[in-house]
Amino acid sequence: MASIGCVHEAAVWSVKAGDMMRRIDPATAVERYLNAVSLYCELGRFYTAANIERDVAEMVLEDGNVEEAQQHFRQASDYYNGDNVIDQAQLCLLQVGMLAASQGNFDLATETFEQVARNDVEHNLRRGNVPDILLRAGLCQLAAGGPIRKGLKSHKVLRFYLKKWPTIDYTFAYSREKLFLTNLLAIIPELDLAAFADHIYNFDNVAGLDEWCLRMLNRVKEDIEEEIDRIEKARIKEELKAKRLQDQLAGLARPD
Numbered sequence: 001m002a003s004i005g006c007v008h009e010a011a012v013w014s015v016k017a018g019d020m021m022r023r024i025d026p027a028t029a030v031e032r033y034l035n036a037v038s039l040y041c042e043l044g045r046f047y048t049a050a051n052i053e054r055d056v057a058e059m060v061l062e063d064g065n066v067e068e069a070q071q072h073f074r075q076a077s078d079y080y081n082g083d084n085v086i087d088q089a090q091l092c093l094l095q096v097g098m099l100a101a102s103q104g105n106f107d108l109a110t111e112t113f114e115q116v117a118r119n120d121v122e123h124n125l126r127r128g129n130v131p132d133i134l135l136r137a138g139l140c141q142l143a144a145g146g147p148i149r150k151g152l153k154s155h156k157v158l159r160f161y162l163k164k165w166p167t168i169d170y171t172f173a174y175s176r177e178k179l180f181l182t183n184l185l186a187i188i189p190e191l192d193l194a195a196f197a198d199h200i201y202n203f204d205n206v207a208g209l210d211e212w213c214l215r216m217l218n219r220v221k222e223d224i225e226e227e228i229d230r231i232e233k234a235r236i237k238e239e240l241k242a243k244r245l246q247d248q249l250a251g252l253a254r255p256d
Contacts, residue, residue, distance in 0.1 A: 011039035015052065026063065030056055041079070050079035054092060061099075070099045086123060090116055097136065098212050106140040110161070113137035114168070121169050130169040132207075135177040137161065139216040142184060158185065176207060188220065191228050196221065 018032035033056050040049040057072030073095045080089035097112035117133040120126040141158040162181060166173035180203045187195050200217055203209065209217070 007039050007043055011036045011043070014039065022059075026059060030059060033059075037079075046079045046082035047085055050076045050083065050085070050088065050092075053079055054088075057092075057095070066099050066103055070096050073099070086119070087126070090119060090126065093119075094133070097140075101136075101140050101143070101212075101216065106144040109140045110137045113140070114165075117165075117168050127169070131172055131175040131177040134165045134168070134172055135181065136213065136216075137165075138177075138181040139213055142181070142188075143216040143219040176203070180207075184220075188224060191224055191231070193221070193224060193228075196224060 014036035053076035061069035077092035101109035
């Protein structure tokens with residue numbers, strides 16, 4: 001018991017040291033906090049360890065270290081799970097997915113959102129979140145870039161996921177989120193920005209899209225604009241080439 005008391009006291013003082021150093025030396029503060037996390041884990045107090053770990057994640061995220069923040073949020077999620085605090089564990093894992101997407105790591109983000117969805121299905125109070133989580137996974141695939149520029153009619157990745165995700169939650173097959181993604185697959189290759197914007201506006205009025213979702217959709221919009229610009233430049237180039245040829249045939253321009 002005396003040993004346990006010493007470990008607990010050391011953990012408390014590590015947190016206090018972190019609090020004191022937080023504003024003047026954040027790096028040292030993080031070290032102190034993580035030392036406290038280790039000590040609380042030694043005591044089996046995973047909920048307390050998780051709270052501190054999440055606090056560290058938010059600290060490093062404020063400093064712009066997104067990759068390190070992801071690691072701490074994932075670790076915090078594991079600790080919350082260790083104490084069966086499912087809601088907080090899921091929120092931390094959701095942060096991992098959103099941060100991964102913000103860094104352009106869309107495959108990791110998709111996998112993480114899938115993991116969140118699978119976990120939520122197991123809990124009745126969270127099952128209603130699954131369509132929104134899978135929507136986020138779908139937006140990651142849309143925002144991935146490359147394949148979209150070639151036309152989504154041949155974009156098999158998202159189509160594969162749209163067939164797969166109802167196996168996670170059968171209600172997704174009939175959800176407005178799946179319909180929204182399916183319609184985007186048809187709209188985007190048409191390069192119709194007005195139709196794209198209208199579809200998003202209508203869905204937003206019904207379901208509501210947060211800032212993260214809108215950022216992902218804006219990446220898709222930029223892809224559409226880039227493709228429109230590429231096509232327009234190619235058209236102008238062909239017109240100039242045709243005019244040059246006409247001028248040459250008419251003797252108005254010297255052949256190259």
